[in-house]
Amino acid sequence: MSNFFNQPIQLGSLKLKNRVFLAPLAGVSDIPFRRIAQEMGAGLTYVEMLSATAISYKNKKTFDMMARHSSEGILGVQVTGPDAIQVAHAVSVLDKQGFDTIDINMGCPVRKVVNAGCGSAILKEPERISQTVKLAREATTKPLSAKFRLGYTRELINVEDTTNRVLTELVDMFTIHGRTRSESYSTPCDLNGIQLSMQAAAKNPSKAIKVGNGDIFDFQFAEKMQKETGCDAVMISRGALGNPWIFKEILEGKRYQPTFAEWYDVLLRHITYQEEHYGKTKISAILARKHLLWYTKGFPQSKALRDVLNKVEDLEQAKELLKEYAKKIAPHYIRYGDGDYEMHEGYDPKFEMDRQLDRGVGDEEMNAVLSNKKD
Known part of the structure; x- marks a missing residue:
């Protein structure tokens, strides 16, 4: 099929x-x-x-x-x-x-x-x-x-x-x-x-x-x-x-589902595209917030990360937060590796x-x- x-x-x-x-x-x-x-x-x-x-x-x-x-x-x-x-x-x-x-x-x-x-x-x-x-x-x-x-x-x-x-x-x-x-x-x-x-x-x-x-x-x-x-x-x-x-x-x-390393690479690339299109501005960061929140589902301790990402006004700050978070997660960790794969169960992002x-x-x-x- x-x-x-x-x-x-x-x-x-x-x-x-x-x-x-x-x-x-x-x-x-x-x-x-x-x-x-x-x-x-x-x-x-x-x-x-x-x-x-x-x-x-x-x-x-x-x-x-x-x-x-x-x-x-x-x-x-x-x-x-x-x-x-x-x-x-x-x-x-x-x-x-x-x-x-x-x-x-x-x-x-x-x-x-x-x-x-x-x-x-x-x-x-x-x-x-x-x-x-x-x-x-x-x-x-x-x-x-x-x-x-x-x-x-x-x-x-x-x-x-x-x-x-x-x-x-x-x-x-x-x-x-x-x-x-x-x-x-x-x-x-x-x-x-x-x-x-x-x-x-x-x-x-x-x-x-x-x-x-x-x-x-x-x-x-x-x-x-x-x-x-x-x-x-x-x-x-x-x-x-x-x-x-x-x-x-x-x-x-x-x-x-991607490994953490792949996920991290794609997310940073999305942020780069965001900066290229909207500039390194506050509005660029605000427009990116929803994507950052959606991306960060499926990894351990991600709720705390979303709580701070939801307030970022600078994409450099977002990258620093993600960099610190990356130190806590093994590169080979599979997204939804805890078995909670059903993204849409109880989750309605739109x-x-x-x-x-x-x-x-x-x-x-x-x-x-x-x-x-x-x-």
Whole structure:
């Protein structure tokens, strides 16, 4: 089964090296994070979700988020918007920014995103789904995709209809997340729901890539999802937070955790990329904190380390803390060597960002969307 994920796959005019993709994660998928994931084998990565309204306002922060490192090969970008016209305009702008593929977000569950008519809100308006993809398709010749959920609520599951609509309007790929908008991460990914989407796609003459997403924290679940749903590829979200080795694990088809020496090397490289991209500044350190906290799961006495890393305002300080911590751990120690391998059990690293802090596409961007909606 591991050979399945290693197979290349054609996305429109693009040949992807494998079938394990990194999701566009709001507040996470910046250049340093993407570079590490790419080095670990991710076959496709994305710039995080952008606001179509912010793009139309030429918001500086939004355009800064479009930055691309010279080492990045194939790179996608994701956009969400409150109506089909704004999304199509944003797609036409993104088409000229050099991205290789463009995705339309129809699944973000964050409250302020949905309240602005973006993300999962579109699932309540089937005709808008069709119109949005139709106009976006007309706005670019690049491979176009859509990412959506099973429905808005359990009572409003419309995944088969959504799948038919995006395929009818000629997307080159679609990704289905196995939850509804109303369900939190504590609700298990519904493979039966994803399968409904795949079955609908099988009746369509489209050759679009079918991607499964949700709860992929190890190669076993990736294989289970592929086997039970028939998806062509998988997209990793929370499973990559602090664990870029998940790409290596799935591609090799066996459980994998790094030694402390390997972990330390990758973490320091991530910090170096952080400094290169954001500079050796306080904001650079603050933006890195979440990654430092995610990375430091799985080693002895790591809670005390996280308590101090969560307050660092200088990445040199972070490196010194890690250097001192490294003196306590044997280089050959395997992460989760104490047997507590299940990273996701009782651990929800995106919940606070997405639901409690209401984090979606940047405060500046969504404030612009909300202000525009009130006018």
